[in-house]
Amino acid sequence: MASLPFRPFRDINVHASANHYAFTSPSSPTAPTLVVDRPSGDLSLNVGALLGGKRVSSIAGILGMVKLRLDKYIVVITKAQPMGRLKGHMIYKVIATEFLPLRERPLHDPEEDTYLGLLKTFIKSGPMYFSYSCDITNTFQRQSQLDISEPLWKRADDRFFWNKFLQSDLIGFRSSGSRQQLGQQPGVDPYILPVIFGMMRIASTTIKTTPLTIVLITRRSRHRAGTRYFSRGIDEEGHVSNFNETEQIVILNDSAGGLGGFAGGGGIQTGKVRGSGEKETQIMSYVQTRGSVPVFWAEINTLQYTPKLQIRGVESAVSAARAHFDEQIRIYGDNYLVNLVNQKGREQRVKEAYEQMVKLLLSSPKEGLQQDQYSDEQFRIVEPSGRHQQMDRLNYVYFDFHNETKGLKWHRAQLLLDQIHDPLDKQQYFRGIDMPANLDGRLEVRNHQTSVVRTNCMDCLDRTNVVQSMLARYALNRQLTDLGVLSPRETFTSADVAFEVLFRNIWADNADVVSRSYSGTGALKTDFTRTGVRTKAGALQDLRNSITRYVKNNFLDGPKQDAFDLFLGAYLPGSSSMTPVFTDSRPLLIQSIPYLLAFSLFFAFVGMFTRRLPDAAVLPVRLFIIFWILVAGWCANFVFKNGMLYVNWPKLNPRPWVTEGYNEAISHVRKDKIIGGMIARHDRHLSTARYTNAEEGKKRRE
Structure with a gap:
């Protein structure tokens, strides 16, 4: 049996003196003390108590360290809210943080204060989640393939390790030590706490008297992150804007009710505490992705309601798009690219650029039109004629969402599911069994998801979320049928009204969270997601959200983008800069x-x-x-x-x-x-x- 690694400390005390900050875990008295020297910021591990420091406070974890213009700060999590248990492991949301300056007497500087204000506002408004014992950066399918003897932060998916830049000092010290302590420093592992940015909802419920837990996790990529009009398309490294991975999880027979942290015993940590007659815990998950159209394009704000659209040559972005899809195929398998942008008007150029990119990537594409059986509208499909290279695992499907559903005929979105029914049936879903005898926490895998649907519209928000919720509904009905919870050809919509309402609200909440972090408002069209029908009241709410988006995107998103760049390390404040950064330079x-x-x-x-x-x-x-x-x-x-x-x-x-x-x-x-x-x-x-x-x-x- 593999030995369980040190988990991040649940309880950390901060001791401060004029010369250092010291971090200790009272529940692990034999663990080394993490010492941060003041004001240099040098890190070291000390065995035994340090003298001369006074206890400042108890914290939930260390978010990281950040250097601004004049000082370096340790960002600590002072308040975390429990969100529920995922297979026995408690998940927390970051509620409050504090910045501990390394200078004993902080210097007051207008630009330094602006930097601090941006970061504090960003962290306060950003939905960030973490767990001391569960890797929430990875899907259950990826977790089943990882070495669980590694520390939690080493197993974290680099794309969704949101505070990795802030943890870079600790990670660097772990890898190579410092001038005082050379070599690797595994003792710092429990102080490195990975955090995700996105949406998390855990709900214990029943369907037809069968108890289960439904979980929805959306993880936002830290690469090319930003706001709606200041982050579009793809960069040279192959990272696309507003990339989100959404995992819908269903846990059956989840009887793990113990403490979900490192302080419990092995059985409690892995959710193996069961009576002799209890059933196996079954975990099923279904994963989807969304991301901006992978070409070089931008929408330029000019105070007009409709920004100016700019698309650079598609050929120049081929290498970047290839890098992007190489990663997507390596992680998820075959990619079904569902494009929902309009085929007429200003969005037409984006649609055509995407289709041209797919054709350039495929070795020998063939293109066809399939007649819509209910109307004269057509679907466009671009797929390879043969399987000769990696990019041939891309399958492009176009669906004119707005045209098909105009006149509040939202039931017609079902046409897309009919169109991709065979790929959905073939891709399957992940299923794992939590075996009582397997005390190292690894699942016994019974089924894998072999492909992913990557959905996009212009913003990857409103239309995208409607389609993703429909795909999630299809997958969930299939899972419950395979388990015998639903009878063949039965759906949870007809079988359990209360569960239907819960499902709709979870996905509508997901739409609002993802939209708010990118566009500044809740999503559009959530009345359809919540109720199943498009209403005039929902259309009026969409109008209000559209007006709010216009104001925020034009007049408030600049500082928000700056906060993204500061937090993620896309910008490093320099103390030697003579020109004030935040001064208005206009005449x-x-x-x-x-x-x-x-x-x-x-x-x-x-x-x-x-x-x-x-x-x-x-x-x-x-x-x-x-x-x-x-x-x-x-x-x-x-x-x-x-x-x-x-x-x-x-x-x-x-x-x-x-x-x-x-x-x-x-x-x-x-x-x-x-x-x-x-x-x-x-x-x-x-x-x-x-x-x-x-x-x-x-x-x-x-």
Whole structure:
């Protein structure tokens, strides 16, 4: 039997002194103490108690360490909320954190405070989850193939190890030690706690009197993470924006009710405590993915409701797309690429670019049209004519979602399932048995999922989640039928109304969480996911969400993107930088125009609604109102005509098209007949110098 590795400590005490921070676990008195030197940040392990330090607090774990402009900080989890048990292991959500500065007397600096504010807001709003004893970064199928004698952080999936950059100091110390302690340092393993970013829902319920646990986990990739309009498409390394892996888990006969942490015995840790007459615990999971269209494309905010679409040559992205799908095929097997973008209008270019990319990747593609049996609309399929190379495991399926479901005919989305019924039937699902005699925690695998459906729309949010919930429903009905919980041709929709409501709400919650982290609002179309019908009230809610998205994506997402880049190491603050990073570099006159607009509207309203004396002249007041209305109209026209200058862009890693668009907008303003001559020729603009810093951040993350 393989020996169980050290699990992350559930209880850590922090001791602080002028010279160091010391972290100890009271439940493991023989474990070495992790010491962080102040102010250098050097790490060491100490056997025995350190003298001279006072106990600061008890924490739930160490999120990591981050160096900002003037100081380095240890980020600790001060409050974690239990979310439920997954096969006996408790899962927690990060609720509150604290930044422990290494300098004894913190230096107050405006930029340092801005960095801290960005990180604190990001961590507070980001849904992050962890477990002390269960690897929630990996699906159950991947877990069954891993060496469970490895520490939890070493088994973690690199894509979903969300705090890996923050843990880089601890991981580096574990691998090679420090100047004081050379060589590998396994004693630091229990202090490294992997965290995922995404959605987690665990619900114990019944279906037709059969007790079971249903779990939904969505893991967001830490690569190319960001906000809706500042992170699109694919990068040179093959990472796509808004990539999420969603695993739907059903656990039958889950009687593991013990403590799910490292402090329990082996039987409790692995959920093997059962009576002699109890049934085997069965775990079934079904995995789907979503991700942005894997070509080089962007949508450029200009304050117009519909951003400007930019697609670079598809051929230039072939190597990046090949790297992306190489990884997807290696991890998931065959990929069924379900594309839901519109085939007409502005989205048509994205659809065509995706199809062109697939054709370039396949060795000898064949393309066909299949007639929709219910309408004149057509599905497009691109698949290989033979199986000669790795990319031939890609199968592209197009479904015109909006056109098929227009007029609130959402039942027609079922046509897509009919179209891919055979691949769904063939791909199977994962099934493992938790055997009582297998005390090392490994499942006995009875079935594997052999392929994955990768779904996308433009944002990979609303349409995508509707389709993914339909695929999950199909898989769950099949699993329950195979187990004998449902009879053949019976569905849980008709068999158990309460379970149907629970299923719908779990998937609607998933839609909202994934959408909120990317677009700033809950998802659209969740009324269909929650109730099964499209309603006018749901359409009105979608309108409100769309308006909120417009405001946030144009005026609030810049700092949010900066927070992503800081947390994930895509940007490294430099103490030697002489140019203030967060200073507004636009000419003062351009900055003042929105204020002049508000000022003009105020005076126009004052003129219109202020009571006049009986003998007061009317003409001067009318001229006053007309003047300020004209000024307000000119200001509003100027702002929307030069929208690139008023979008709240990311300041840490400016996008190339932002720099180009900004310079073009400034050149256009200089030609303005009214204010062109007042714009200084030597104004500072968005600099591309920080790209060097971004590349350094990328290397450090790797």
